Amino acid sequence: MTRQRTAALVGNPNAGKSALFNALTGARQKIANYPGVTVERKAGRLILPSGEPLELIDLPGSYSFDAASPDEEVTRKVVHGEFPGEVLPEVLVIVLDAANLEQHLVFAQEVIALGRPTVVALNMIDLAERDGLTLDPAALSQALGVPVIPTVAVRRKGLAELAEAIARAEVTAGEGGADAQPRQHMTLPERRLAARHMAKAAVLSESARHRLHTGLDKVLLHPWLGVPILFVLLFVMFQAVFAWATPFADGLEAGVGAISEWVVATFPGGFLRDLVTEGVLAGVGSVVVFLPQIVILFAFILVMEASGYMARAAYIMDRLMARVGLSGKSFIPLLSSFACAIPGIMATRSIADPKDRLTTILVAPLMTCSARLPVYALIIAAVIPNTTVGPGVGLQGLVLFALYVAGIFGAMVVALVLRRTVAQGSASGFIMELPRYQMPRLRDLGIGLWQRAWVFLRRAGTIIFMATIVLWVLLTFPKAEPGESQIDASIAGRLATGVHAVVEPIGFNREMALALVPAMAAREVAVSSLATTYAVASDDEEETAMALEEEVAARWSLPTALAFLAWFVFAPQCLSTIAVARRETNGWKWPMFMVGYLFALAYVFAGATYWIAVAAGL
Amino acid sequence: MTLDQLDHGQRATVVSVDWASLAPEDGKRLRAMGLDEGASVAVAHRGMFGGADPLAVTVGRMTVALRRAHAAAMEVERA
Numbered sequence: 001m002t003r004q005r006t007a008a009l010v011g012n013p014n015a016g017k018s019a020l021f022n023a024l025t026g027a028r029q030k031i032a033n034y035p036g037v038t039v040e041r042k043a044g045r046l047i048l049p050s051g052e053p054l055e056l057i058d059l060p061g062s063y064s065f066d067a068a069s070p071d072e073e074v075t076r077k078v079v080h081g082e083f084p085g086e087v088l089p090e091v092l093v094i095v096l097d098a099a100n101l102e103q104h105l106v107f108a109q110e111v112i113a114l115g116r117p118t119v120v121a122l123n124m125i126d127l128a129e130r131d132g133l134t135l136d137p138a139a140l141s142q143a144l145g146v147p148v149i150p151t152v153a154v155r156r157k158g159l160a161e162l163a164e165a166i167a168r169a170e171v172t173a174g175e176g177g178a179d180a181q182p183r184q185h186m187t188l189p190e191r192r193l194a195a196r197h198m199a200k201a202a203v204l205s206e207s208a209r210h211r212l213h214t215g216l217d218k219v220l221l222h223p224w225l226g227v228p229i230l231f232v233l234l235f236v237m238f239q240a241v242f243a244w245a246t247p248f249a250d251g252l253e254a255g256v257g258a259i260s261e262w263v264v265a266t267f268p269g270g271f272l273r274d275l276v277t278e279g280v281l282a283g284v285g286s287v288v289v290f291l292p293q294i295v296i297l298f299a300f301i302l303v304m305e306a307s308g309y310m311a312r313a314a315y316i317m318d319r320l321m322a323r324v325g326l327s328g329k330s331f332i333p334l335l336s337s338f339a340c341a342i343p344g345i346m347a348t349r350s351i352a353d354p355k356d357r358l359t360t361i362l363v364a365p366l367m368t369c370s371a372r373l374p375v376y377a378l379i380i381a382a383v384i385p386n387t388t389v390g391p392g393v394g395l396q397g398l399v400l401f402a403l404y405v406a407g408i409f410g411a412m413v414v415a416l417v418l419r420r421t422v423a424q425g426s427a428s429g430f431i432m433e434l435p436r437y438q439m440p441r442l443r444d445l446g447i448g449l450w451q452r453a454w455v456f457l458r459r460a461g462t463i464i465f466m467a468t469i470v471l472w473v474l475l476t477f478p479k480a481e482p483g484e485s486q487i488d489a490s491i492a493g494r495l496a497t498g499v500h501a502v503v504e505p506i507g508f509n510r511e512m513a514l515a516l517v518p519a520m521a522a523r524e525v526a527v528s529s530l531a532t533t534y535a536v537a538s539d540d541e542e543e544t545a546m547a548l549e550e551e552v553a554a555r556w557s558l559p560t561a562l563a564f565l566a567w568f569v570f571a572p573q574c575l576s577t578i579a580v581a582r583r584e585t586n587g588w589k590w591p592m593f594m595v596g597y598l599f600a601l602a603y604v605f606a607g608a609t610y611w612i613a614v615a616a617g618l
Numbered sequence: 619m620t621l622d623q624l625d626h627g628q629r630a631t632v633v634s635v636d637w638a639s640l641a642p643e644d645g646k647r648l649r650a651m652g653l654d655e656g657a658s659v660a661v662a663h664r665g666m667f668g669g670a671d672p673l674a675v676t677v678g679r680m681t682v683a684l685r686r687a688h689a690a691a692m693e694v695e696r697a
Contacts, residue, residue: 063650068643102678103652131679188649189656214662217681221663221674315683318672319665328672328683352643429644430672431688433651434681 005054006087007046007166010079010111011095012104013061014308014435016123018042020095020153021058022444024163031451040346048167049160057089064188065110070349079111090173091166092118098128098135098150099436101202105144105195106188112146113185117169120148121162126155127436133203140202154441216437220309226316237300238404239397241293241373248292253547256285275472278535283468283528286548287460290374290524291453297370298339298452299445306440310335311432318430324412325419327351327430330360334411337367338404339452341577344369345584355425359418361584362594365577366411366570368404370456371523375568376403378527382552383561406569410601422593459522467518467525472532487514487533506603507563507610509556516573523573559613566609571602619696622673622689624661630694632657639691648688652677659694 011017022029025044042058059078060071067073074083081088094111096104112118122137141148147165151158186194220226260281267273304310310332318328329351337344344364351357368376380396387395419425474492487493492514500513508516511533519526527548534551552561572578572595581591624630632655637645653659653675662681663674671686 063647066646066650068646068650100679103680106652189654192652192654192656217663217674223664311683315663315672315674318683318685322671322685352647353641426641429641429647429688430683430685431644431647431651432683434674434683 005052005170006057006089007054007091007093007170008057008059008078008089009093009095010059010075010107011061012063012097012100012107014433015061015095015097015100015104016153017058017061017095019441019444020121020123020151021056022447023153023156023159025056026447029447029451046163046166048170049164050167054166054170056093062107064107069352079114090117091169092116093162093166094118094120094146095123096120098122098125099131099133101135101140101199102195105198106191108144109186109191109194112144117173118146119162119165119169120144120146121158122148122150123153125150126152126157127438132205134205136202136204140198143198143201154438154444217312217434220312221315226312230313230316233304235401237297238401239393240300241296241400243394243397245290245292245296249289252289252291253285256281256289260285274476275469278476279469279472279532280465282531282535283472284460284465286378286528286531287374287464287524288457290370290377290527291456293373293377294339294370294456295449295453297373298449301336301339302445302448303440304335306438306444308435308437311434314430314432315434322430324416325423326356326359326415327353329430329432330356333360334364334367337364337369340369340371340455341365341367341574342580345577345580348584353425353429355419355423358585358590359415359423361581362418362423362590363411363415365572365574365581365594365598366407366414368407368569369523369574371574372403372568374524374527376400376565378530378549378552379561379565382549383556383558403565403569406566410570414597414601460524463522464525464528467522468528468532471518471529475533487511492533503606506567506607507557507560507614508567508606509560511555512560512564516571519573520575522576523568526568526573558618559610562613562618563606563610567602567606569602570598570605572598619694620690621659621661621675621692621694622670622686624659624694624696626661626664629658629660629697631697632659632692633695634693636691636693640688644688648684651680651682653682653684653692658697659692 009017009021021042021044024046029042029044031040031042044056044058045053046056048054057078059075062072062075064072065076065079067076077083078086078089079092092111092114094108096108108120120141122135122140125135128135135150137148137150147169149158149162149165151162220229260277263273263276263281304313313335314328314331316328317331321328321330330348333344333347333351336347341364344367345361348357348360348364351360377400380399384396384399389395389398471492474495475487475490477491478489480486480489487510493510495517496510496514499517500508500510503513503516511530514533515526515529518529530552531548534548556564578591578595581594582588585591621630621632632653635648635655640648648654657677660676661673662676665671665673665686672683673686673689674681674683675689
């Protein structure tokens with residue numbers, strides 16, 4: 001009989017669980033959501049020493065089974081076999097931070113008390129050694145009554161031994177070890193006392209060595225320096241997104257252009273060739289070129305997370321967030337929303353206070369997600385001159401930064417208003433562990449970046465691909481009579497006329513109106529639909545070669561372009577975000593509210609921008 | 619003396635916690651992190667903008683950020 005072979009990683013947050021998971025499973029990972037909830041389910045294949053595969057699940061970090069957040073609730077249910085649709089893991093692998101045993105052993109005892117086949121990974125033992133701790137895994141193993149394997153996930157030390165221990169524990173599970181009786185129940189103070197004794201017994205020697213992170217914290221958490229350092233860091237991040245990505249983006253653009261030329265030269269003209277060059281390549285290609293910028297943005301966010309700085313950023317921001325009725329905990333979901341609002345909204349699960357969480361969900365779409373980046377980048381490159389305004393500070397980067405700030409500022413004001421109106425409630429709390437600093441490892445960074453890039457490319461390959469083809473068809477048919485422009489004659493053109501009537505007062509032209517509708521599916525589609533529109537619009541074959549950027553520069557006035565930027569700061573233009581908000585708030589009420597207020601803000605601010613720019617004579 | 623009044627770097631022991639003054643979720647979280655009666659604590663960092671909020675407190679080998687309101691609920695005794 002074949003069994004579903006599974007093991008689950010459990011442990012406190014910041015025990016290095018995810019690094020260990022990456023090291024054990026490598027690229028053989030699958031990320032999905034647990035059915036019914038939006039907590040991420042990370043599972044991967046671990047190859048046992050026997051060569052057989054075993055499914056390894058990485059559970060959300062927990063401090064206790066006495067769940068305080070939805071994340072911890074998932075861990076508790078999976079470990080107890082109470083999660084619908086999830087099999088009871090046969091082996092529990094407890095991950096401990098070797099340098100923080102006294103704390104981590106409290107939860108470990110709770111897990112071991114279940115009486116299930118268990119293995120302990122004494123992780124980050126190198127950091128413990130750096131801190132001057134010498135540990136005795138054998139003593140710990142004896143005290144806990146389960147095997148203890150010292151590991152350094154990031155340097156792949158102890159992994160083979162751990163896999164072997166898991167395999168051995170799994171055999172016990174198969175032999176009916178799973179019906180072992182739960183051991184005696186201890187209260188929290190009793191477990192804490194026991195943890196202290198065990199930790200003391202496991203530490204062979206401890207030298208008071210200077211610790212790197214206290215020194216770093218003195219600077220990074222300095223009452224006056226902390227805030228400017230964080231802001232400089234964020235500013236550098238946004239400058240880098242613009243500056244470093246350029247050569248890669250140019251290369252990709254050239255590549256797409258070359259493929260397009262090759263298609264034109266190789267295949268006979270006709271419907272299919274036009275669909276490929278004007279529809280697919282013009283549309284999808286114009287989005288794919290933004291991959292480098294998105295990768296750079298995610299790289300910064302992942303490094304901040306992996307290094308331990310992200311929690312500090314939350315600490316630094318708590319005071320400011322408290323002013324608008326939120327806590328520093330909202331800062332992390334909001335910062336991840338810069339990459340994409342979907343994981344951002346999902347990350348609000350770590351916020352225990354419901355009003356706090358609702359407010360954070362409602363303002364998350366105002367954070368400038370990476371899907372806006374293609375739109376911003378295109379318009380900025382087209383209408384903002386590439387001049388420097390100071391050493392290392394370009395005007396284009398500055399405008400981009402201003403757009404991000406506009407989104408943040410908008411979110412803060414909206415949060416303040418929401419906290420006083422629809423999400424009234426007492427001030428929220430802020431309690432958070434500040435993990436020790438760690439050098440981020442390239443391998444983990446690589447896996448994280450690859451997963452994010454893949455999600456983006458998949459969007460480009462599915463939603464954007466489909467939207468582009470549909471739009472191209474709508475733009476191409478019916479064919480124009482001689483003397484009539486193709487866009488005016490097409491179905492899309494007629495639809496756009498209706499939308500245009502609504503957005504004309506705020507300075508939008510027909511092509512923009514045309515782009516707004518498919519961009520509801522995903523913001524970056526705006527770029528591909530502009531590309532497709534202009535590709536179809538130019539009857540002249542030579543004109544088609546003109547880059548989209550140049551088209552925009554030639555056809556849009558500056559006030560119009562600025563209004564378009566302002567629109568994208570606020571407009572709710574992503575169906576997935578609305579869907580996630582619906583799932584997270586359990587109904588249509590809040591997502592509808594969100595969509596309504598965002599459209600209102602977008603319309604007002606785009607209009608204001610347009611009229612001010614016109615009045616200023618731009 | 620309560621935890622928020624403790625001098626920077628001074629070690630102290632938590633002697634009592636006014637759990638009733640804390641939101642139940644906050645109390646649960648503090649306890650899970652080991653900020654409980656009997657814990658040995660020290661204030662490592664004080665908040666930004668001179669408001670001394672939030673605080674970063676070391677408990678064991680862990681650093682925990684918490685608000686002044688939480689710290690004020692914890693009666694401490696200098697070690």
